[in-house]
Each structure stands twice: as C-alpha cells, then as structure tokens.
C-alpha cells in the first residue's frame with residue numbers, strides 16, 4: 001500500500017500499515033517527514049487530551065513519537081503542560097496538555113520509527129496524478145528529479161492535507177465554509193531568539209485583561225495603522241530552547257492553498273509581515289527588545305482547503321453531542337478553532353459547546369464512490385466547523401493511524417476499504433495502543449499518566 005504525504009497523518013498511517021504487515025511506501029514531497037510539524041514550523045501540538053485535561057485520548061503512534069522525542073530531551077509529554085502556560089501561548093481554554101517539541105527531533109525520530117517498522121520512504125517526490133480503473137485508485141504518478149514515475153498500489157491513503165489524490169481520482173470534495181466557500185486564513189510561522197522569557201511571562205501575567213498576549217498594545221498600534229497583520233494579539237509559544245519562541249501571528253486572507261499563484265503571493269506577503277512584525281516586537285513588546293529572527297517556516301501554513309465527501313460527514317452537532325459511532329476509530333477533545341477568513345478575529349472560544357471528548361468514525365475516512373482509497377488528516381470528511389476542531393496535529397495522527405491500519409487490513413482480507421470489518425479494525429487499533437473510549441473493547445482502559 002502507499003501513503004501520500006509525510007505529515008502527522010501520513011507518518012502514523014505508514015507506521016501503522018507497516019506494523020500491520022503491509023508492504024508500505026510513504027511518498028513525501030520534501031526531503032524530510034513531518035509536514036506542518038517540521039516544514040510548517042507549527043507547534044506546539046494542540047491537546048491530545050479531553051477538553052478538561054483529565055484523560056489522554058490520543059495515544060498510539062502520536063504518544064510513542066512524543067515519548068521518544070522526550071527521551072532525547074526534545075519534547076515534553078503533554079501530561080506535564082498545564083493550560084495557560086507559556087508553552088500554551090498563555091491560553092487557558094482548549095490549551096490544556098499541549099506538547100512542546102523541537103521540529104528537528106520530529107524529522108529524526110519519525111524517520112527512525114518508519115524505518116524500524118519497515119516503511120519504504122520515497123522523499124523528494126510530489127504526487128502529481130493518479131491512475132484509476134473502474135472507480136478504484138490503482139496507483140500514483142510522482143514527479144521528482146528522476147522524472148515522472150508510476151507507483152502502483154493496492155490501497156492508497158491520501159494524507160496530503162489537500163485531498164490531492166482523492167480529487168485527482170474524481171472523488172467528491174468541498175472547500176471552506178458551507179455559506180460562501182471561504183477558508184481559514186494562512187499564516188507563515190516564524191521563530192525568534194533572544195527573548196527575555198521571564199520579562200515576557202511577567203508582563204503577560206500582569207495584564208490578565210488582555211484577550212491574548214499583548215492585546216492592548218496590538219489594539220493601540222492597529223488603531224494607528226502600525227500593526228503589520230490583521231490580528232488582535234500576538235500568538236506566541238515558548239519552546240524548549242531558552243529565549244526562543246514560535247510566533248503564530250502573520251495572517252494572509254483570501255488565498256487558496258490549492259492555487260500555486262495564491263501560494264506564491266501568500267509566501268511573499270507572509271515574509272513581509274514577518275520582517276515588519278520582528279521590528280515591531282523589538283520596538284514595542286516588553287521582553288522582545290533584543291530578539292532577532294531565527295527562521296521562517298519552509299512553507300506557508302495552510303489551515304484549510306479541500307475535504308472529501310465521505311460515507312459520514314462529521315458535523316459540529318456530532319462534536320457537541322459527543323455522538324457515539326459504532327465505527328469509532330479516534331477520540332478527540334480539542335474545541336472548534338476558526339480563524340476568521342475575513343478579518344482579525346477568531347481562534348478557540350468556548351461558545352461552540354463541543355463535548356469533553358468526541359468521536360471520529362471510520363466512515364469519515366472513506367470517500368463516497370471511489371474505491372481502494374482512504375483519506376486522513378486535514379482533508380477527511382467533515383463540515384467547516386468540525387474540521388476546525390479536528391484539523392490539529394494529534395487528531396491527524398489518530399486518523400492517520402486508523403487509515404493505515406484499515407488499509408493494511410483491507411489488503412490482507414482482500415476487501416475494499418469500505419468493506420473492512422470495523423470490529424476487527426478496532427481490535428487492531430486497540431492492540432496498537434490506540435484509545436477508543438471506555439466502552440469500545442476490553443483493552444481500552446485508560447493508561448496511567450507517566
């Protein structure tokens with residue numbers, strides 16, 4: 001089988017498939033794994049716990065990767081990170097038990113885990129087209145320095161985040177808000193070094209009325225037309241390195257992450273905002289006077305593009321009710337997090353009323369009509385609002401692990417992914433250390449926190 005995209009979903013899909021005994025190839029366009037974990041400089045990983053922080057819901061490959069990075073001193077286990085901490089961007093709601101990590105460690109540890117599982121890695125390869133036969137995907141075409149090559153596969157798992165394979169295969173997809181098709185804005189992440197960590201903490205804790213860190217300073221500068229990005233505060237996350245912070249504050253509105261001209265324009269606009277933000281930080285933010293740019297992400301961060309139409313479209317109501325699905329394959333507690341597609345507002349807020357823990361069904365990974373294809377990560381089947389909750393990295397790992405396990409099972413049983421017996425799939429997931437709630441299977445009792 002073949003996994004397209006080596007981000008959180010693809011890493012987990014490939015490892016799970018290979019561990020399940022399938023000959024597995026993982027195709028990634030960059031020279032390293034990680035997707036937004038590495039190329040996007042995105043972090044920390046948002047919560048893998050229930051909304052109240054009491055129970056770890058996302059375990060399996062995600063937890064293994066985190067623990068191995070922690071052993072190298074390159075990550076902290078989420079159980080150690082409380083809401084409102086500097087690692088959580090000083091945000092309380094929805095930001096309990098996040099995972100700070102170093103991007104370089106993801107590259108190394110994910111590669112090792114893939115190799116140990118027997119995954120065949122194919123880096124520097126962009127999937128440009130697919131082959132289909134009678135409504136089923138039979139392989140992908142990669143463009144690389146070696147030219148155009150066809151890679152046949154019995155089952156393909158699309159973890160491209162943009163549903164590249166599914167759309168090329170003719171699968172039904174939708175984009176953005178149901179009302180007008182607009183998507184969440186893009187952000188070019190960057191890191192600064194030379195920050196006075198203690199001074200920042202002292203200032204932010206001393207201004208509890210600020211909606212987000214430095215919100216009143218940003219508001220005043222915005223009113224005078226001096227703040228370089230449409231934002232209401234500074235999205236900033238302390239890292240494991242002294243004086244180094246990740247900055248999630250640029251904002252590029254109205255661009256399409258599947259249009260190369262828009263992606264180009266967004267990169268240029270993002271870099272310009274970074275330059276102006278760093279100058280602003282040095283001049284006006286307490287604790288940032290000596291800071292300098294460490295790096296910008298290798299790619300603009302795209303929050304939302306296409307998502308497939310699957311056998312089940314996960315909805316906001318499912319997240320609010322905590323709907324129990326017989327084919328549950330992942331649990332999640334992260335709330336709805338919509339950055340305003342048209343302005344400065346948005347982000348996590350508690351008005352959506354999502355459940356403390358909610359479920360993702362297998363059917364949301366199965367596209368209607370097209371066979372021999374599964375989809376995981378940011379492009380699975382969900383509404384705009386539901387996707388805004390499950391788009392973060394731990395759920396992407398979880399759905400990837402489910403898809404990879406299912407693909408291997410389909411290949412072994414000689415059935416299509418649509419026909420995979422869900423009981424058998426759930427047993428395989430539980431055996432791999434996945435948590436499916438207290439009611440699904442005997443092996444699903446909660447693990448003690450480390």
Ligand SMILES: Cc1cc2nc3c(=O)[nH]c(=O)nc-3n(C[C@H](O)[C@H](O)[C@H](O)COP(=O)(O)OP(=O)(O)OC[C@H]3O[C@@H](n4cnc5c(N)ncnc54)[C@H](O)[C@@H]3O)c2cc1C
Nearest residue numbers: 005007008009029035036046127161187301302377378393
């Ligand atoms: C600005 C921004 C801020 C965010 N903040 C956070 C945060 O703080 N914490 C959090 O947990 N989540 C955050 N997220 C969400 C999260 O990063 C993504 O939704 C998540 O990474 C999705 O995982 P994925 O595996 O589906 O996709 P990705 O991480 O995008 O990985 C997709 C992979 O597929 C590869 N690929 C794509 N197309 C092809 C192709 N055709 N051929 C070959 N390879 C291909 C890409 O190179 C990439 O490696 C943020 C996202 C953005 C954009």
